[in-house]
Amino acid sequence: MFRYKFTIEYDGAAANAGWQVQPGKISIQSLLSDAAFELSKSKILFYGSGRTDRGVHALGQVAHADFFKSYPLFSLKQGMNFYLTGKKVAIKEVELVSQDFHARFSAKIKTYRYDICMQDYPNVINLKNWRISRNLDIKKMEEESKFLLGVHDFASFRSSHCQAATSIRSIDEINFIIRGNILSVYFVGKSFLHNQIRAMIGTLVDIGMGRQINIKSIMQSKDRKKAGQTAPPGGLFLEKIDFD
Known part of the structure; x- marks a missing residue:
């Protein structure tokens, strides 16, 4: 498994559920997972540093996700952004991190x-x-x-x-x-x-x-x-x- 750290920007209007997945609603978390599935053809879960409410925006949200194979960082960023086109969500930066990194618990x-x-x-x-x-x-x-x-x-x-x-x-x-x-x-x-x-x-x-x-x-x-x-x-x- 390869763990990547994503820095994310989004418009709060992009999701009627805010960050966290909720049944029957659009969330930032689900939009990211859907884009990752289109790219990797695998179910990928994203763990965020914080749960922004519906309507709240982010200029520097951070999340991590484990992928089953390695990707060049630029290709992963561009690929995710391609599948996020029109969703009011964008990947600003991607980093390869250790398995010890956790977007929520490592945040200071x-x-x-x-x-x-x-x-x-x-x-x-x-x-x-x-x-x-x-x-x-x-x-x-x-x-x-x-x-x-x-x-x-x-x-x-x-x-x-x-x-x-x-x-x-x-x-x-x-x-x-x-x-x-x-x-x-x-x-x-x-x-x-x-x-x-x-x-x-x-x-x-x-x-x-x-x-x-x-x-x-x-x-x-x-x-x-x-x-x-x-x-x-x-x-x-x-x-x-x-x-x-």
Whole structure:
């Protein structure tokens, strides 16, 4: 068996099931397996570093898969992309790795980005961004976001459908970058709960719009109802995954 590491880009609209295979639905995982079958004529399973929800995009998702024969890296990349044509999924890079490598368990740090478009007219160019029709108090959002840094119980930002054994997580960095009327918020950490980033973004946006809530008390409550709205999936991108 030959294990390959794939760096993948995809549009969240490509699959109505998100990353993970679900019966009767299209998933990123199944699209990759279908392309690999067309190429190799063998059933190939792809294991991802993280499960992006339906509508969430990736610029640097990583997955591994075991093939029954060896392929030149460029040929494997080109072959997979040929069978993914029109699927809104692309292979950016392929590497041959050892059997010890695991896309999920070998991952050290994940970086997500959420884009918010602040404008009072409909999106035309930035179709995937969450449009907020007013300016946000970004300074206040940045101040409150500092309470999210470090190791905490993030139960207040956890989806009711989350299956994680614990809601304890660690966030290493949160960075705000403004480009014109686009606000990008970056979250860096080892792993995140189901809908955690979207819940944190929704809460920060509520704060930026003047809602009288604060992150510290929300965290202490461990109650999802105390936090803000859940931001829509279209503005969220899995930016990159580091393994070193």
